[in-house]
Structures are given as structure tokens and as C-alpha cells.
Amino acid sequence: MSAVTVYQQEGYRVRLEWGPDGVRELASCCDVVIVVDVLVFTTSVDIALGRGARVMPLPWRDERADEAARAAGAVLTRSGLVRKESGFSSDAAVRGPSLRPSSLVDLEPGTLLAMASPNGATLCAAAAEAGTTVIAGCLRNASAVARAAAELAGDGVIGVVPAGERWHHHEQRTLRPSIEEYLGAGAITSALSDGLSPEAELAALAYRAAGDRVPELIANSVSGRELAAAGVSADVPLASDVDSSKIVPLLVDGVFVDRV
Template sequence: MTSPYAQDGFRVGFDWGPVGAEVVGGNLVAVVDVLSFTTAVTVAVDHGIDVYPYRWRDATAVAYAKQYDAVLAVGRSEAGTGDVSLSPMTIRRAVGLSRLVLPSPNGSTIAKQLSDGGATVIAVSLRNRVAAAEWVREQLTEHPGAKVVAIAAGERWKDGSLRPAVEDLWGAGGFLSALQLDDMSPETRAAMAAYDAVADELPTLLHECAGGRELTQYGYPEDVAIAAEVDESRSVPVLRDGRMFAST
């Protein structure tokens, strides 16, 4: 029996987190983690840096980075002068960096999970939502039967449960709105409506939402400002064979 949660029968779907990503399968999947994984990836790709998503920042991540002769991002709070972390600002300031292993418990984990399952995965943020939508439409001309899904990564509460993050809802909705496709699931239409309701008030609301306030409180207002660069990136990072790089 088909799962009622799979959004089958629709060309475009939307859901939350790693469980939603697994249930609502798609051929072309946009992972959205605005604060900050997918924003960091778009900044990296803008600067010609390949990104290797990884689930954990531990000894296995060290070995993984060595395997690809890549720099392993440090924890945001651990970053010193010249270090690179999940902070988009540190990536923008990096010099001589060509390959980066970027662990993230949400966006990175979901992207790798979906890619390992055979989906074509792209990183989408508010910065590149329009470029990503244009790229997906081009892919659909070659694969008209493909299903497109946007996954809002969300964050985690202290007990490990999913915290739906409104910035990811906006990022996913902005991408879906730019797609301009028919046959969208009710969940997809709800995400689009959420973006359309605030589009004229971004980036102000990104600074005022819980995720924006959290990063600002921790001392990273520049990262929120970069995430709020709506439509300023033309990069569409595609994940293939463990590597995220600019699509052509």
C-alpha cells in the first residue's frame, strides 16, 4: 500500500527533515538549510570551492578529508583567524581553498542521505532559489517524468526532535514558487504561500526570525546577512559522487 505521506501523484512535493526526505522520494531534490549549510555551499561554489558534505565532525571526518585532500571545516565556535567553518563568512574570506569537507547535522546529512539513495541533489538557499529553479526546469525538459521535491532541513531541539525552521520554509517556498510548475502537492503550495507572504519583507524578517536571532546572539550577524542575499547567486551546487560543485 502506498504511504499517504509520500505525496504520490504530484509532480512537485515538499517535506521536512531526514524522515520527510526519505518518505517523499523524488528524482530531483532541493535540500534547503538556509542557516547555514546550503547558504555556505552556495558561497563556496561561487568562489570555485568544491564541497564534500559529511554527517559528523569526528575522526572519520578527518580521514574523509584526507581522502580527498580537502580542508575539514571546524566548529563555528572553534574557528580562529584563517579557519573555515559552517559560517559562510569564513568561506567567503578563505584564501587558496579548493576542496572543503563541510559536516552538518541537518542539511549536509540529508543531502548525503538522498544522494546515496540515487536522487540528484542540489543545494538551495534564498541566495540561489531562482537559478536553482531555472536549472531544474532545464532538467525536466530532458526528464519530463521526474518528480521534484524540496526538503526543508530544519533544526533540532535539545531532545533531538525536529524544530521546523521558518527560514528553511521560506527558502524552499521561494524555490518552489520560482519553479512555476503545475501539479504541486498541497504541502508544496503551503510552502510557496509562506514565501509569498514575506517576500517583500526579506531580508528584514530573516534577521528577526528565531534562527536569525540565534546566530546574531551568538555573534554571527554577518552569516545572517549573507543568507539574506536573496537571488544574488547564480550558482547551482549539484551533489555527485560525494562532491558538490557548480552545475553546467
Template sequence: MTSPYSQHGFRAGFDWGPAGAAAVPGSLVAVVDVLSFTTAVTVAVDCGIEVFPYRWRDETAVAYAEQLDAVLAVGRSQQGITLSPDSIRQAQGVQRLVLPSPNGSTISQQLSDSGATVLAVSLHNTSAAADWAAAQLAQDPTLTVVAIAAGERWTDGSLRPAVEDLWGAGAFLAALADRGVTPLSPEARAAAAAYREVAGELPELLYDCAGGRELTEYGFPQDVAVAAEVDSSRLVPLLQACRLSASSKPSRFCPVT
């Protein structure tokens, strides 16, 4: 029997975290982690950098990066390339980047063997991602799309729904609806409605939400500013052969600040 949690029968769905990604299958799955994994991915791809998702920053990640002849992102408090999108913009001569994160990166890696086409979506590229996904859906009426908001973690390891990821997923789903992709599941409609409610107040609300305040208090307000660059990218990072790379060539050079 079909699971009641699968949102079966709808063209577009929505759920949260790794468990939601497992429960709600889709032909196309948009992973949304606005602060900061999918924003970092979008910035990297705009810079012509291939991103390799990885769950943890540990010894196995070091070996994985060496195997790929790639740079391993370090912790935010360290010098070098980190999960900070701003640090990626300042990088020089990097072609491949192993980017660990416990949320968006973990979900992307989890989905790599699912048979779904996985795309990285942030506020940076919601319109481009919706254009691309709507075109795929128009070509094949059997395809479905799901947006997965990565969320964050409380100290006990449980999921903390992050409103910035709800907005990012909702922006993508609202854009799909505007392009004629229907029907949306009740969950997807709720996410789209949440985005439409605040769309006119971004980027200001991104600074005021818990995730934005957290990054600002930790000394990374520029990462919030980068994440708030709505529709600044026309590229859609797709997960292919364990790497996230652009569906087309980078449209601009990576700016150095």
C-alpha cells in the same frame, strides 16, 4: 501500496528533515538549509570550491578530509573555515572542503545513494535553481521535484522546523510554479504561499526569525546578512560523486572581506 505520505501524483512536493527526505521521493531533490549549510555551499561553489557533505565533525571526518586532500571545516568558535558562509568568502587557496552539519549536510549525504539528483538551494540561488530544475522537468515529463527543508534540532534531538528553511524551500517552489511546473502538492503549495507572504520583507525578517536571532546572539550577524543575499548567485550546486559542485563554471571570483 503507495504511502499516503509520499505526495504521489504531484509534480512538486515538500517536506522536512531526514525523515521527510526518506518519505517523499523525487527525481530531483532540493535540500534547503538557509542558516547555514546550503548558503555556505552556494558561497563555496561561487568561489570555485567543491564541497563534500559529512554528517559529523569527528575523527572520521578528519580521516575523510585527509583522504580527499581537502580542508575540514572547524567549529564556528574556532579560527579557520567553518559552516559560516562569511568564513568561506575569506578563505584563500581552498579547492575542496569537507563541510559537516547535522542538518543539511546529513540530508545531502543520506540522499547520495538514493538515485535522485540532489541540488543545494538557498535564498542565494532560488531563481537559478528553479530555472535549472524547470528545464530538466520540461525535458522529461516523468520527473518530479521535491524541496526538503532541513530544519534544526531541539536539545532533545527532535526536529525544530526553521522558518528560514520554509521560506527558502517556498521561494524555490514558488519560482517553479511561476515557470509552469504543476501540480504542486498541498504541502508544496503551503510552502510557496509562506514565502510569497514575506518576500517583500526579506532580508529584514531573516534577522527577526529564531535562527537569525540565534546567530546574531552568538556573534555571527554577518552570516545572516550573507544568507539574505537573495538571488545573488546563478550557480546550482549538484551532488555528484559525493561532492557538491556547480552545474556550470563559477560566474565570479570569491569576494574577500
């Protein structure tokens, strides 16, 4: 067992830390880890499961993703966006299901999607590899996810990991903390309420302070404006529809299914 570090926020039932390093610190000491990637991975998972589909998160976007999808008999989604130094543009060549939530609203029930993303899917796979229970949380399912996490953890510890975005014009593509993830994480920690670390409590306070301005704030955030500039602004209101879903995406044997 790895040594306890100050970064694990020991002594608190609900803990919060960002991105890959957050998973690295929290997955080994938390009974449940909730990954939050509001724009867009965990929102897409929620919508897909709401349509009766299942989602296999993949940490790769190369030939390994194609091989994994083929072996599982899954439909491999593409990004739906083209990355540029200044942001994104819509990829007109992509047809059918993609990583974008708006492409999944008419998804055929029973579909198994293999969904690769450098943020949400990668963090989910890393948390699962560490042996913890993994849930995909977003604004749409925040309250349902919080209730399920509390039930699954019992007297144990819950970690909340906002994925964050990436700086596209940096060669290293370092973490860019983003308000949509922070508000999504805050909606979940606000619903958990008890035993919050200062990091988790501050996110909850930010979410409560935002109130009914959450959709407006996300639409006008860097991430929201980035998607609008790419011509895919329809994804933003879908992702900002707070507590519109009762879906609890639970990772079971490498596939997200709804915890009924």
C-alpha cells in the same frame, strides 16, 4: 521498490517535506531532491562554489570526518560555533574556513572543503545514498536552482526538503521547523510554480506573502536571533540575499560542483 505511501504526496510534480523523514519519504520517488538549509549549510555551499571551490558534504562530525577529508585531500571545516543549552556562542579557536558563510567570502579558488553538518550535509548524503539527483538550494540561488531542477527532472518529480533546525535543550535534539528554511523552500517552489503539492504550494504562498520582508523576518526569527546572540550576525544578511547567486550546487560523486 518500496510501497507508495500517502506521505510521498503522489500525483504532484513538486513535493515538499521536512528533515530526515522528508528525505526518507521523497528521495525514493523523486528524480531530483533539493535540500534547503539556509542557516547555514546550503548557503555556505553556494558561497564556496561561487568562489571556485568544491564542497564534500559529510554526515559525521567525529574521526570519520577527519579520515574522509584526509583521504580526499580536503580542508575539513569546523562549526565555528559552540553549542550550549541556551543556543550557540562563537568559537574563537576556529580560524580559516568554517561552516559559517561569512568565513568563506574570501575562500581560495580551487579549494576542496569537507563540510560536516548534522542537518544539511547529513540530508544531502542520505538523499544521494537513495540514488536521486541532489541539489543544495537556499535563498541566494533559489531561482537558479528551480530552473536547473526543472531541466534535470524533465517530466519527473522534484522533492524539496527544508532541513529545519534542532531543539538544543532537548536530549533527543528533535526537529525544530524554522522559518528561514520554509522561506528558502518557498522561494524555490514559487519559482517552480506548476504541479505543486499542497505542502509545496503553501510554502510558495508564504514566501510570496513575505515579499521584501524576507531579510527582516529571518533576522528577527529564532534562528537569526540565535546567531546574533552568538556574535555571528554577519551570516544572516548573506543567507537572506535573495537571488543574488546563479550557482547551482549539484552533487556529483559525493562532491558539490556548480552545474554550468
